[in-house]
Amino acid sequence: MRLNQIAPPRSGHRLTTALLATTVALSALTALVPGASAAPDARTVLAEQPAGPLTFQVASFNLLGAGHTDGSNPRKGFDKSGPRLKRAIEILDRESIDVVGFQEMHQAQYDKFTEWESERFGLYPGAQLGTAPMHNSIAWRTDQWQALRTESIKIPYFKGNEIKMPYVLLEHLETGQQAWFLNVHNPADARGPAQKWRDEAVRREANLVNQLRADHPGVPVFLTGDMNDRDEFFCPVVARTELEAANGGGSDESGCQTPPAMKVDWLLGTAPTVFTGYAALTDPLVKATTDHPVIVADAVVPTPVVQASPIDRVVVLGVEGLRSSAIDLTAGGWSRLAREGAITLNARTTLESTAPLPNVLSMLTGRRVDAAALGHGVTYNNDRGEVVRSTAGRYVSSIFDLVHNRGGRTYLAANRNRIDMVDRSWDGANGGRDPYGFDDGTDKVDRYFRGGNDYRLVEDLRTKLEKRPAAFTYAELSSLDKVGRKAGFDSERYHKFVGKIGRMVGRTLGSIEASKKLAGRTLLVVAGTNGGVDGAARDSERTGNYTVPLMVWGPGVVQGADLYDLNPAWSDPGNAQDGYETPAPIHTGVVANLALSVLGLPALPGSLMNNDQRLNVLSLPLG
Secondary structure (H helix, E strand, O other): OOOOOOOOOOOOOOOHHHHHEEEEEOOOEOOOOOOOOOEOOEEEEEOOOOOOOEEEEEEEEEOOOHHHOOOOOOOOOOOOHHHHHHHHHHHHHHOOOOEEEEEOOOHHHHHHHHHHHOOOEEEEOOOOOOHHHHOOOEEEEOOOEEEEEEEEEEEEOHHHOEEEEEEEEEEEOOOOOEEEEEEEEOOOOEOEOOHHHHHHHHHHHHHHHHHHHHHOOOOOEEEEEEOOOOHHHHHHHHHHOOOEEOOOOEEEOOEEEOOOOOOOEEEEEOOOOEEEEEEEEOOHHHHOOOOOOEEEEEEEEOOHHHHHOOOOEEEEEEEOOOOHHHOOOOOHHHHHHHHHOEEEEEEEOOOOOOOHHHHHHHHHHOOOOOHHHOOOOOOOOOOOOOOHHHHHOOOOOOHHHHHHHOOOOEEEEEOOHHHHHHHHHOOOOOOOOOOOOOOOOOOOOOEEEEOOOHHHHHHHHHHHHHHOOOOEEEEEEOHHHHHHHHHOOOOHHHHHHHHHHHHHHHHHHHHHHHOOOOOOOEEEEEEEOOOOOOOOOOOOOOHHHHEEEEEEEOOOEOOOEEHHHHOOOOOOOOOOOOOOOOOOOOEHHHHHHHHHHHOOOOOOOOOOOOOOOOOOOEOOOOO
8 A cells, every 4th residue: 555645746736845945056065064975976965955844733623503593492502693703713813724614604694704803714605606605615715825716516305405515625725736625515314304305415525526636637635524423424524535534443355344423423534634633522612612523633645746756665774873973975885875866964953862773762752862852751771661651751653653653564674682772662562543544553663573693684684675565764873882882983894894884884775776665765874873972972962972874765855955054953073062943953753844845744742853844855757
């Protein structure tokens, strides 16, 4: 299964990266630490940081129509529509909702909404198609979106009478991303049994979604509405379309798996969208506004560059004790990474620690170490039998969570028992629930291999890559750190071992290229978890300890580029150990959200480093 399931984008996207990139010839890609070798002669320099994925808030909102509260027999416990509409607008602002499908927007509510909010929100159909279609109007913030097309579809309502219900094509002003929004209200049984009309409504809605997807590849379709059904709506619509519900569940040849705690109000969308942060709001403000929950979620749409990318697998090699100044960029796998990838030899460990385990966990979670600052809380470098949930004081999502929850397999490999903590923190007993699509369970690490040495680990990894590659792989090489601490980080033996690691990287590249399942589809990331200084290998204030390489290779990666040149929002720190405040240096903790972004997946909740997923490694859309 391809994680991002992305079709090629439409022509005419505003390709920020294309507009901003300027290729300039330079004498060399200067090594950023003393003793490092030079790399290729040209590099790509961006004048401005490219945008990250589009994230916006979408909602389904039954307003409780004015006809229920403003007449001679008003609904008990509710104010008239005017005060309730003011509260509804307060909810839109409180939740930062950008696009909303209303149901039961009656005339009085429409009049007030247009009087109060016409400068901030566009609305369709409003009064354009008559009173009944008005009830299901779609609204969008005009400082974020513009309408390109406004359409309607006839849906059977009470006793089968057809009502026009809206769908609109909106374009995001900043990114140029387009999206269809369809909003409906299927009939309740209030005027007699209506299941057959609801079934017919679902059939028509599903057909429209499929037609829009066929006519506009790469443009997501969103469906909002009060469906007056739970599984009777959900199972048929997800079986017939690409739609996924923001609250999970799914359908395949094995049957239908419904989301937990279903409501009759729904929010669904198609690829390339991924939903996060689903909520069915029933707080006091909502209860004073309507008799329905307000359904909200964040919708995340990858950048056009990612949508066009073939990458659907990521392999991360973490190398303990990899001192940047020891890398010879003219030799072995290091040379290929420098020529064909985007790299920096001046990345940083976490500010709090230069020990391997804390930095491994930061690379997997995107968090800093300090638990009081929402970090993962692992300050030590040995396995103490704990899990990250306990050290952090809260559940911490890792890249294993999101990849596994989206149906991808994950693989972890190491030869030090301290990495047992990683496996244990996200195993079946300690992993979190899966809120996306099918429930893939709580065990987020599908396979954990612990070898006796780096050679055995890499050979097992190469076998897995060639036979049954995972969607995400993290492999930790630890022998170099042992050599440096025993023989010295400037010793001949250490430098020879750095070359040996480079050859292991080269063999891994060869396995990726030889695999039909991986060639042209895989991103390889190589990062030092820590450096090393003789006699002070864990001193977090020594330059040689906190200065580490970060190298990225794969299809579409800007070849021979320096990561700081591609990412002007990050600041090259020179020899300093700067913190996380913007502009920050590139910490290796950016790896988690970088890997997720190229897979078309959203950033890890609660993460700090690269949480807007703007770290750029890819060039123009491929193909």
